[in-house]
Amino acid sequence: MSTALTLPARRATPGVFVALALTLAVGWLVVTVDGGQLFNQSTTVSLLHVAAGLGLVAVGQTVVVIGGSLDLSVAYVVSLSTLVAAEAMQGGDAALLPGVGLALLASAAVGLLNGLLVTKAGINAFIATVGVGLLLKGYLDNGYDGPAGRTSPALVQSLGYQRVGPVPVSFLLLLAVAAAVGIVLTRTRFGHHLLAVGGDPQVARLSGVRNDRVLVIAHVLCSLCAGLAGVYLAARLGSGAPRVGTEGLYDLESIAAVVLGGTALAGGRGGVAGTVGGVLLLASIDAILNQLEVDAFVKQVIRGVIIIAAVAVHARRAVRKAGW
Amino acid sequence: MRPLITVLAIGALLTAAGCATDEPTAVASTGASPQAGAGTGEQSKFFVQAQYDKELALLGATPAGPAGKPWEQVLDPKMVETAKFKKPGPYKICFSNAGLNNPWRQVGFKTMQAEVETHGSRIKEFVHVDAEGKDQKQIADINDLLGKGCDALIVSPNTTATLTPAVEAACRQGLPVVVFDRGVDSTCPVTFINPIGGYGFGHVAAEFITSRMKPGGKVLALRILPGVDVLETRWSAAKVAFDKAGADVVGVEFTDGDPAKTKKIVNDYIQRYGTIDGVWMDAGAVAVAAVEAFVDAGRPVPPINGEDQLDFLRQWKERKLTAVAPTYPTYQWRTPVLAALRILNGEPVSSPWKLPQPTITQDNLDEYIDADMPPLHYAVCGCRELPGYPERWR
Amino acid sequence: MSDALPSPLLTLRGIGKSFLGVRVLGEVDLDVLAGEVHAVVGENGAGKSTLMKIVSGGYAPDEGTITLDGVPRRFGAPRDAQRAGIGIVHQEFNLLPERSVAENVFLGHEPVRRGLVDRKAMLDRTADLLASIGESALPPGAPVGRLGVAQQQIVEIVKALALDARLLIMDEPTAALADNEVERLYALVRRLQQRQIGVLYVSHRLQEVFDLSGRITVLKDGRLVTTLNTADTDPDRLVRHMVGRDLSHYYPERAGPDEPRPVRLTVRNGGNRRLRDVDLRLRAGEVLGVGGLQGSGRSALARALFGAAPFTTGDVTLDGEPVRLRSPRAAMRAGIAYLTEDRKGEGIVAGGSVLDNALLAGRALRPAWRGRAARTARVRDLLTAVDVRAAAEDQEIRFLSGGNQQKVVLARWLALEPGILLFDEPTRGIDVGAKSAIHDLVRRLARDGAVVLMISSDLPELLGMSDRIIVMRDGRIAGELPAGATEEDVLTLALGTVPAAA
């Protein structure tokens, strides 16, 4: 018999947004002193574009992480999706929607495979998704020796480069997707069940939740988000790019963003808002260091330190609230 | 029951993967297959016959320009007017760099920085943004640079196709754009600077190897990664050469630039085929590892190619290898700065600006070996009389 | 069992189940009528939990039929059983601490409006359900992790009722409850009965079985022994059915009141976040019982003495010398052992072997390379001595029954030859046979000069085993009672209804 269940932090207050505000303030100051300008139009647009790509992947990653799972195949899904979209479109606007549809369908299929391997075959998510990632890498390496296909110009125009003031359409897409996923997580049965499965699979199962189905759907959603990121990148790059996902380190960076946003890797706790904050934080740090022309290697070190420090702060807060 | 089904499903997947391997295997090991002479397989979609012919022709051409300064020379010059870009100095020059993630780019970038220093009075600011090998970031970087009041923009694209729209956007701002190393699918930049190119590299190496081994000899091709355009063109030219010479390409392997993996692969090929008659490489990064694999196995090193990295050149000399080192010279990093300054001064430049691409052979090997430089330094850097030599490159 | 009875709500016929070729249940028949409380009793390992899991859809039976309302059923998953109207209140809480009461209650069947979860309806209906069982004080929006154990128990029950359950399975529902809270549960069960809900009630506490049930089914070794009308039997006869023999006396003889033995451990003014003003003297050879309600500081006292949540104020002496019990290791070095209340969460390493579990403390405290074989041999002897029943010593401990797991944990501590043993609910959820074995052992340890501090919610056990009893309330020692005290004495102190004359 367990002792009384103790209560950790109820809702992770979006501490990441405090960090974001601080980072931007300090960054603005430093950049200004340095003689640069942090918030001019082009910098802001660049920042939001970088955030849009990573953000879409990270929002999807949030879903699986809340369910207590993990997806390390997203980088390859992103690449796959750019190729499927661009090759289906072949530079024509007529095939725009079918192209997007096909890309999402292919991504969903990968998510389905991930989900089935994790639930039905009982393979740990880390290994299952690394394995699927290797399968995809094999397919991409074997089938493509470089960029292929052409994205439809209309998509490039709209999703790739169009913006409203300083805000790119792609970032609006990210916000829309994040809002939708946020509603799914907090307001639908699936969301409630997912939080339960991530929090305690046994409890969920005995409460009549179909754990396997919930996790499979979570993996499909995650891959769909990665696929959408792929569509965006195809629009941005004008063609399918077999290495764009791995170059972008979307697998590890998306997990970093999720964790920065306060979602626990163990599952059962967290939300999309924090993830978007985490993505913006990562992108802002990048933008600031870019302005200061900091060496890429220094950047990497700083990024590593910030990720560890942020999670340590989260952990401290959780410990203080929960007691032992 | 369910897990069983899953296991079976994965099994089926595996079998499928296994099946799919058959065809290309047969193609890769042409010697073993009945259709010998069918060659090294389907030509890459990167192969463009006209481009290939042009590059091979340039290999024999004589460059115009000052002797001894290959970074200022041009092969087959086609001058364009730049008067509309003329403006008074000093200038702010911006550089969007694909990455600094390998020694070649490191050496090149240091050379470029040194070149900038020599123009201290004419360049007031040199802004460098590193895209860390990410297309997406480089697009954002270029966009970002457009808001910074640059007088000229130098771009070394991460990928040709995907960076084209961003470069075109930069051109539309009326800014002189200079592209080097990899190109873009657009004529909007004022000029595109690069050496002869991948076909030349791959062809020179493959010709050398086929000429030094018995006809129909077994060749192992070691490649770094699939899907990198520069490397793909090198291999597609080598394919043509090997097929023409009737060489038996027993394997085309990817090493990821990892010397340990390279040694393991070479070892296994030695064990499998007894002798290997030639080793072709699409880049020099793991050439030394390949040489070591033969040495450690107690076999003579067959004809092999590397690049102009000093570790390979030293091995070549010490072990008296039968070798050749086509280059993709790092001195090309000097040229964009020169070109930008000329353009801003309204002087005509050649577009495209084709630089000579020397090959290191047994005859001129000693010229390039420099005992003081680190092992991964690229010998054909054109940097010896630049400020800060040699410390800057160490 | 007579033909005159109305047709039953649930009928089980010939239920059987095997795991890995071992038959754990066979040919079990059982009926539950609407509005009946039907108790199921038996030793640990008798198959009660397995049977309950079969009825609630956790396992599919290998043989036999389940008929609900005259319709034969097959449950592939808990979900199917829930849909059919069978709810279960688990021995171990199935609640998510981070989620609200309402979210927990409606987990798996959230009300939906226009595709979205209708949060308002969820809160309202939870409030209604709570009111219907007289618990309207419980806020439906509060996170479950903030509630006390008894309240969590109520949430469990409401969770089962939310599905309009017509049959409710209660598996050791009082295991976590203090005695005054049990009364509330009784009232609740009777209210369910009035609503014509059938209740399958599994418990080790015979008192409850007699207080609540109309009929009792006894299982032994996976088989049906008998089904009795509660009115026609008594505890002694029931126990004979359960164990197949007479248990003439439950509790072993105390040591005689001979010469006072030396004081081994004293605490003066001990306090920490959960304890205040603790003064304590433990003598060699005595069994000190600790009573009190859940959360009164009983476990906190044991944890403080064991260094898991140390005293922050006050002085502790051992054999007259001051000691600092800052960590479990320090306490272990001082010869103190602690058998935790939460066996699964804190007592065993579920995936470890029986032997690894038994060796754990010795390995941790005195790592050594030489002498390992001798230590292992000693632990083997201990495992035999405490009569652990397992297929092999490298069997994973999670496959053992609760009683056998507890014996392994005991062996782990005995291997250290501790002088002071802190037992926190050592017999909770353990069958009668294993229970008396543990009682014998406790007594024998005391006779050999050890100090035993025994926390128990089971009043007969507390009274039967202790040489002396202290009762905790609100983090303090509310009073001390000699051997021979009555249940009323303990309850009075625990509830604080009469000022304790200390």
Add this chain to the structure above:
Amino acid sequence: MRIAERRLLATRPHRPGTGGLVPILVLLAVLLVLLTVRQPDFLAPSSLMSFLGRSAPIIVLAAGQYFVIVAGEFDLSVGSLVTAQVVVAARLIDSEPSRTWPVVVLLLASGAAVGLVNGLVTTRLRVSSFITTLGMYLILVGAVYLWSDGAPKGGLSEEFRRFGRRAFEDVVLVGRLPFAVLVLLAVAVLAVLLNRSDFGRTLVAAGGNPRTAELSGVRVHHVKTMAFVLSGLAAAVAAILIGGYSGVSFQAGAGLEFGAITAVVLGGVALGGGRGSVVGAMLGALTLETLFTLMNFYGVPGALRTAVQGAIILLAVAVSARRSVRR
């Protein structure tokens, strides 16, 4: 019935997790048979020895990773640690033979130090080890590039390189005995002893149920930190062997963390901790290496290899997941 039950526990010799080795042994055997069919002389002593020698680094890494994983944690920093160590060694030795041994000692010490930091951050600051070691990975990669200005400098001495490259020649029975095999043997023996020692068993318990372990006197933070230190040390040994085998390169450790984790899981060790043996982990690594060699001999096209590798890993792990008794 009762009497039958009262018999003593079957005291078969206690071998932690031997049953879990069956799948990996079967897989290894199948791969070896396939290999021998294609290349009969692969099993010749000298060929086998050189295969073992070149596989030594990843096997050593898997042994180190085992201790971290069985304790319920991850170490994603080992690959970058190997790279950093090789690059640092080259720069410090700078082809000067006399500096070999001091640098070897320094590498071991710095490997242990990185492990210590990983362990302390994970246990004391309660940062999930996935994040700790991911951060450490970024830091090490960034730092080493920064320190070397983007290109490795200096060079390794022959003395340093012999550990991974040279061998005792003309040894009876095996012919050629690479030093790396001896190092591997020593590491393997040490790892098995550690696994069976009190430290090893308490570590496994700490991975299985940290609360129980803590309350049984295990210093959970301490043993987990030690596990990270062991992983760091293993990375240092691997770095010495890899540097020796193939020289200095930024690619020296690329991807090794995933390789090691995959190997450990392939060897039947549960991610999440508490179950599996170090022998299984090392066999898992050997199996992976055998698979790569097999693909070399069968001439599987380079681009497809990852797919084959992925499929085999999924298949093997699915089979052992199915085998592990579900209740």
